[in-house]
Amino acid sequence: MENKKRLVSYVLLAVAGILIVAGVMSNEVILVLNKSIRICMECIGLG
Amino acid sequence: MGNNRFFTALQRKLIQFAAFGFTNSHIGNYAGGKLYTGKFKNFCTPGLNCYSCPAAGFSCPIGSLQTVLGTPGRNISLYVTGIILAFGVLFGRFICGFLCPFGLFQELIHKIPVPKPKRRLPKWSKYIKYVLLVAFVIIGPLLTKGIGAGNPTFCEYICPAGTLEAGIPMLLTHPELQTVIGELFSLKIIILIIVVVLSILYYRFFCKVLCPLGAIYGLLNKVSILHLEVDKASCVSCGRCAKVCQMDVDVTQNPNSAECIRCGCCVNECPKDAIKITFKAQ
Structure with a gap:
């Protein structure tokens, strides 16, 4: 059981790393940046 | 304590x-x-x-x-x-x-x-x-x-x-x-x-x-590397950990509850050092 949990943790961490790299390569970071540097009208309740 | x-x-x-x-x-x-x-x-x-x-x-x-x-x-x-x-x-x-x-x-x-x-x-x-x-x-x-x-x-x-x-x-x-x-x-x-x-x-x-x-x-929380462990052998079931927890968690029953925010209050409260927060894969 302990070994299984440990394995799940490491697998999920590896998956997270792969997702981040894949996201960066698909220009997702630009979407995040473009949204966050402008006033988000929805966030402030005016959208 | x-x-x-x-x-x-x-x-x-x-x-x-x-x-x-x-x-x-x-x-x-x-x-x-x-x-x-x-x-x-x-x-x-x-x-x-x-x-x-x-x-x-x-x-x-x-x-x-x-x-x-x-x-x-x-x-x-x-x-x-x-x-x-x-x-x-x-x-x-x-x-x-x-x-x-x-x-x-x-x-x-x-x-x-x-x-x-x-x-x-x-x-x-x-x-x-x-x-x-x-x-x-x-x-x-x-x-x-x-x-x-x-x-x-x-x-x-x-x-x-x-x-x-x-x-x-x-x-x-x-x-x-x-x-x-x-x-x-x-x-x-x-x-x-x-x-x-x-x-x-x-x-x-x-x-x-x-x-x-x-x-x-x-x-x-169930699989996080930073997690909480309870030593059942040391625990005397005094209930102080559950009483001090403001997130309403009983760590002796569920140490890695989805509600636990790892504030450490239970760790500090335990008189028998039965609870610890560690950073290693579970």
Whole structure:
């Protein structure tokens, strides 16, 4: 059981790393940046 | 109390304030109602912190997740999911307990000396945050996506952090925005007031009941590398850990409960050093 949990943790961490790299390569970071540097009208309740 | 110690209450508070300051380091932007537009906004902060807050130096993970999901041509967010997953697997809800600015805000207002209810929140209420996660953070942006971008529905209709950190400061510094205040803003102000009042009465009401980021980190508490262990052989079932826990967790029954924010109160309270927080794979 302990070994299984440990394995799940490491697998999920590896998956997270792969997702981040894949996201960066698909220009997702630009979407995040473009949204966050402008006033988000929805966030402030005016959208 | 035994010798086994996590961070003391004072140390935790100092870390919370440091995290708050690090996440919101552009205080000067409040004066003109400007936003920080530098490259650090490529990154998501681990806690809930509105990126439209003038002082924010990073992006909000929940806002960013909705932004990508609401972008035409994208039905999954690889980058933001990866970041949230990495933070969650490493630290679980330790992030809520130590690094989240809105968590700190709730802890501070809970100190307002008014009579607190003796009865705990109903058990079913903790499941509301999972419903909000699925309905407003994931499905909402996907469904509202048409020709244009989908709406970040959690930010739009619920998030009190956005109203407090961004909505109110922006309206105070941008008179032109005050002319377009409508029912949506009134709804968000009502939600903020309800959350503030309930957070004064109940410890971290928003974290317990409404936070979708807490819901994700809570699920990952089960497998997070930073986790809590109870030595059953040393435990004398005195119940002091359950009594001191303000998140209503009995660590002897469920040491890695989805509700545990790793504040360490139970570790410090245990007279037999039976509870410890460690950083290694479970």
